[in-house]
Amino acid sequence: MTATEMKERLVGRALKRREDPKLITGHGNYLDDIKLPGMLHIALVRSPYAHAKIVSIDASKALAMPGVVAVFTGKDMLDINPMPAAWQAAGVKNYPVPPRALAVDKVALVGDPVAMVVAENRYIARDAADAVEVEYEPLPAVVDARKAVEPGAPQIHEAAPNNIVFEWECGNKAAADAAIASAEVVVKEEIINQRLIPTPMETRGSIARYDAATGEWTVWMTSQAPHVHRLLLTAFVFGVPETKLRCIAPNVGGGFGQKIFCYNDMAFTMWAARKLGRPVKFVEDRSENYKYSTHGRDHITEAELAGTRDGKITGLRVKTWANIGAYFSTVAAGIPTTLYGRIITGVYKIPAAYVHVTGAYTNTAMVDAYRGAGRPEASYLIERMVDRFAAEIGMDPAEVRRKNFIQPEDFPYDNGLGLLPYDSGNYEPALNKALEIAGYAEFRKQQAELRKQGRYLGIGISSYVEICGIAPSAWMGGQGWGAGLWESANVRVHLTGKVVVTTGSLPHGQGLETTFAQIVADELGVPIDDVEIQWGDTQGTPFGYGTYGSRSLAVGGVAIKRSVDKIKEKARKLAAHLLEANEADIVFENGRAYVRGSPDKAKTIGELAAAAAVAYNLPPGMEPFLDETSYYDPPNCTFPFGTHVSIVEVDPETGHVKLLRYIAVDDCGNQINPMIVEGQIHGGIAQGLAQALYEGAVYNEDGQLLTGTLMDYAVPTAAMVPHIETDHTVTPSPVNPLGVKGAGEAGTIASAQCVMNAIIDALAPFGVKHLQMPATPERIWKAIHGSK
Amino acid sequence: MTTITVTVNGVRYTSEVEPRLLLVHYLREHLNLTGTHIGCDTSQCGACVVHVNGVSVKSCTMLAVQCDGAEITTIEGLAQDGQLHPLQEGFWEKHGLQCGFCTPGMIMAAADLLKRNPNPSEEEIRHGLEGNLCRCTGYENIVRAVRYAAEKMAAMQAAD
Numbered sequence: 001m002t003a004t005e006m007k008e009r010l011v012g013r014a015l016k017r018r019e020d021p022k023l024i025t026g027h028g029n030y031l032d033d034i035k036l037p038g039m040l041h042i043a044l045v046r047s048p049y050a051h052a053k054i055v056s057i058d059a060s061k062a063l064a065m066p067g068v069v070a071v072f073t074g075k076d077m078l079d080i081n082p083m084p085a086a087w088q089a090a091g092v093k094n095y096p097v098p099p100r101a102l103a104v105d106k107v108a109l110v111g112d113p114v115a116m117v118v119a120e121n122r123y124i125a126r127d128a129a130d131a132v133e134v135e136y137e138p139l140p141a142v143v144d145a146r147k148a149v150e151p152g153a154p155q156i157h158e159a160a161p162n163n164i165v166f167e168w169e170c171g172n173k174a175a176a177d178a179a180i181a182s183a184e185v186v187v188k189e190e191i192i193n194q195r196l197i198p199t200p201m202e203t204r205g206s207i208a209r210y211d212a213a214t215g216e217w218t219v220w221m222t223s224q225a226p227h228v229h230r231l232l233l234t235a236f237v238f239g240v241p242e243t244k245l246r247c248i249a250p251n252v253g254g255g256f257g258q259k260i261f262c263y264n265d266m267a268f269t270m271w272a273a274r275k276l277g278r279p280v281k282f283v284e285d286r287s288e289n290y291k292y293s294t295h296g297r298d299h300i301t302e303a304e305l306a307g308t309r310d311g312k313i314t315g316l317r318v319k320t321w322a323n324i325g326a327y328f329s330t331v332a333a334g335i336p337t338t339l340y341g342r343i344i345t346g347v348y349k350i351p352a353a354y355v356h357v358t359g360a361y362t363n364t365a366m367v368d369a370y371r372g373a374g375r376p377e378a379s380y381l382i383e384r385m386v387d388r389f390a391a392e393i394g395m396d397p398a399e400v401r402r403k404n405f406i407q408p409e410d411f412p413y414d415n416g417l418g419l420l421p422y423d424s425g426n427y428e429p430a431l432n433k434a435l436e437i438a439g440y441a442e443f444r445k446q447q448a449e450l451r452k453q454g455r456y457l458g459i460g461i462s463s464y465v466e467i468c469g470i471a472p473s474a475w476m477g478g479q480g481w482g483a484g485l486w487e488s489a490n491v492r493v494h495l496t497g498k499v500v501v502t503t504g505s506l507p508h509g510q511g512l513e514t515t516f517a518q519i520v521a522d523e524l525g526v527p528i529d530d531v532e533i534q535w536g537d538t539q540g541t542p543f544g545y546g547t548y549g550s551r552s553l554a555v556g557g558v559a560i561k562r563s564v565d566k567i568k569e570k571a572r573k574l575a576a577h578l579l580e581a582n583e584a585d586i587v588f589e590n591g592r593a594y595v596r597g598s599p600d601k602a603k604t605i606g607e608l609a610a611a612a613a614v615a616y617n618l619p620p621g622m623e624p625f626l627d628e629t630s631y632y633d634p635p636n637c638t639f640p641f642g643t644h645v646s647i648v649e650v651d652p653e654t655g656h657v658k659l660l661r662y663i664a665v666d667d668c669g670n671q672i673n674p675m676i677v678e679g680q681i682h683g684g685i686a687q688g689l690a691q692a693l694y695e696g697a698v699y700n701e702d703g704q705l706l707t708g709t710l711m712d713y714a715v716p717t718a719a720m721v722p723h724i725e726t727d728h729t730v731t732p733s734p735v736n737p738l739g740v741k742g743a744g745e746a747g748t749i750a751s752a753q754c755v756m757n758a759i760i761d762a763l764a765p766f767g768v769k770h771l772q773m774p775a776t777p778e779r780i781w782k783a784i785h786g787s788k
Numbered sequence: 789m790t791t792i793t794v795t796v797n798g799v800r801y802t803s804e805v806e807p808r809l810l811l812v813h814y815l816r817e818h819l820n821l822t823g824t825h826i827g828c829d830t831s832q833c834g835a836c837v838v839h840v841n842g843v844s845v846k847s848c849t850m851l852a853v854q855c856d857g858a859e860i861t862t863i864e865g866l867a868q869d870g871q872l873h874p875l876q877e878g879f880w881e882k883h884g885l886q887c888g889f890c891t892p893g894m895i896m897a898a899a900d901l902l903k904r905n906p907n908p909s910e911e912e913i914r915h916g917l918e919g920n921l922c923r924c925t926g927y928e929n930i931v932r933a934v935r936y937a938a939e940k941m942a943a944m945q946a947a948d
Contacts, residue, residue, distance in 0.1 A: 016881065019888070020879070021880070023888030024876040024880055025823070025863065025876065026864040026866075028823070030825070032816075035820075121817075123806070123808070200889075201825075201921065202825070251887075252887065253888070254889060285829045286827065286830070287830075509886030509887030675883050679883045682927075683926045686925075687923070710833060715832075717927075718914040718915075721926055721927050723910065
């Protein structure tokens with residue numbers, strides 16, 4: 001190759017994923033696929049009551065069954081600490097009561113584990129779990145966050161008076177109160193963001209092995225953050241040196257937030273493996289996943305939005321009760337505070353805003369981050385209220401949005417809610433593009449015509465901004481986050497020219513192996529097949545906080561780029577030495593280093609790697625090998641944005657909604673692999689529109705989960721999701737050298753309100769101003785016909 | 789214990805099994821064919837779909853003893869002579885998978901769909917795959933992957 005033959009750039013191309021061949025042939029390696037010699041199986045005895053005292057546990061019948069090795073209860077495990085409460089609400093007192101490995105003395109939700117059976121296989125373990133006799137003394141339960149903090153509510157934890165986890169606020173209360181008191185128009189609504197169950201198709205679990213000779217564990221886990229779990233389990237739960245634990249996340253079958261957290265099974269498998277001297281495996285059933293693994297959302301909010309008759313928004317006041325569930329999950333308090341309240345005004349310049357949030361314990365599954373985590377709740381709220389305001393003043397909702405958008409010249413933009421400034425944005429082109437694809441003006445005419453025929457179509461707009469790549473660490477420390485949020489990466493170019501990247505980020509569907517390899521291949525000018533990306537094992541990868549919050553490209557990817565930059569710098573120095581030239585005269589381009597003007601006499605990166613590795617002829621003071629590590633702590637978050645538009649038809653006779661079109665225009669900054677970005681958007685939208693139309697976790701007043709299996713909880717099938725039309729704008733982020741923002745959660749953040757706004761628009765002739773989600777046929781029918 | 793003889797992906801096995809053993813556990817635990825996955829406990833998700841005597845079944849809803857004498861194909865047996873099945877190729881080409889957990893069942897169900905309807909419309913694909921859940925893709929690219937396979941299989945047949 002001569003210097004003029006430019007290697008084709010891979011960044012920006014829709015390359016097929018390197019992850020796929022093993023996954024499409026059945027050769028993936030998910031947690032439950034792992035078998036270790038001598039491995040035992042755990043089945044849990046779980047509480048059928050939402051709130052009860054444990055009177056007695058009798059395991060004698062279970063222990064007498066052939067193949068049962070042991071039965072343990074919570075009291076056996078008092079030598080280990082509860083799970084850590086890692087992200088508490090900032091600047092206020094928190095009352096964290098995290099779960100223990102197994103419940104002790106009392107249970108606080110249906111599914112709370114009170115005992116564990118360890119047996120030779122999973123069938124025996126399950127039989128024996130059914131044979132454990134537990135006597136409970138039931139207590140009154142509460143499942144609703146607002147009711148839980150009222151006087152007289154059942155008290156769940158002694159350490160949390162009135163079931164309050166925290167009370168937190170942001171913004172300017174006096175200004176918001178004044179804006180609302182003096183406004184021309186105020187719209188007020190109770191907005192419920194219902195509880196959702198994340199439902200990764202692979203449930204969660206852990207396998208632990210203990211080596212008594214060295215005192216070291218290896219734990220395989222369904223994890224989005226194995227380094228963090230290693231840290232929390234050793235330093236906080238077990239009180240042993242961090243070096244005694246190796247955590248491995250094999251292929252992970254989807255996470256959506258649910259696999260970020262430090263769960264009890266990680267601890268009780270470790271405890272049992274040490275106690276019994278044999279490896280142990282625990283994998284949840286789906287119904288166990290639904291009862292005990294974390295849920296998302298579950299906000300009750302009273303919102304008031306003030307404005308002028310000509311469409312200017314002047315104030316927003318929000319009071320939210322956030323359901324935290326029975327215990328404090330790992331980062332539970334950060335979600336309805338920093339990631340919700342601080343972005344409540346969305347894409348709009350609202351001069352006065354105030355948010356108050358009460359976090360409450362209830363006798364339900366723990367609530368923590370679920371795809372979007374706080375931003376979908378914020379985005380739903382503001383976008384519903386803006387539509388409500390537009391309807392109130394009789395103005396086109398697109399016009400109200402345009403009138404209040406933060407303008408391109410306002411960036412970096414400080415929204416006054418304690419967030420770092422929005423990095424970059426240009427909201428109107430995305431809105432215009434989405435409306436143009438939808439044929440907005442034409443649709444409005446058609447809508448009016450069809451209404452005369454008794455057909456009710458509606459169009460919904462959702463303009464959103466979200467927070468990705470959350471950082472820098474110093475700011476996050478002030479937000480109550482218990483650690484940093486940087487990422488690291490090591491890049492080595494081996495003697496043979498093969499490149500090995502180790503990263504603390506880890507994919508569970510996001511295609512990071514492919515995306516990262518595209519960046520490295522371009523930067524170093526090597527074939528992409530020469531780049532290996534290693535992840536998921538704390539032994540052999542540098543510390544990373546993990547993959548969530550759409551952060552792995554904007555933070556983890558940039559750490560890789562910076563390591564590659566250091567490699568290139570060292571390669572240039574070495575090339576200068578070998579070519580007997582001044583370093584300043586060396587050009588590194590397309591994997592070749594040469595003296596400016598003499599591209600024919602070049603050293604390839606492969607030759608330089610070999611020279612660095614054999615170390616026969618290095619410049620004075622240079623260490624052998626091309627091997628560089630970077631720790632990247634971004635200066636700011638990134639703020640992806642866009643506008644989604646949907647068109648629905650509502651059948652007034654049945655209340656059934658047909659989603660006719662769904663259009664997404666997203667701006668996630670530069671795109672490395674557009675195919676992967678589009679896939680993330682599709683999947684995100686499916687989850688958000690499912691919140692609008694189908695999904696909702698329902699507890700009865702006794703705390704029984706009525707949607708406890710996939711028979712009752714409506715995860716959409718292919719026939720329930722429409723064709724999705726995607727497009728984008730590109731506003732690079734100035735925060736990082738890749739200009740990327742993140743795309744993993746945008747679809748979910750944008751979509752629920754997009755569909756709800758369309759439904760409510762369709763129902764405008766019936767005087768419907770707001771509907772709670774999911775917009776089931778029953779709910780819609782009642783909205784049209786009253787509850788008669 | 790009951791003795792069963794089954795042929796899985798062309799290999800004949802004789803095994804002693806408990807009468808209550810589910811086919812999916814037989815495949816995964818006894819034969820180490822872990823490509824067939826378990827995503828639920830109520831036969832909703834379809835991650836466990838395999839072919840028994842040429843018909844797609846949810847292997848979590850069938851007992852191993854019911855398969856005595858049967859021919860079974862799992863995801864591991866779908867590629868022939870090192871050549872990916874057009875559906876496997878389609879899922880790769882069209883980004884029809886993200887985390888990959890539902891993918892084996894989804895591909896096996898789609899293979900049965902294409903056998904019954906070699907040229908399905910988008911709507912027919914969406915309805916034909918209603919027994920399989922995917923949480924990652926929003927199904928858009930799964931539909932494209934199945935269309936890709938249908939077209940490829942039609943072209944292969946025309947060339948024969």
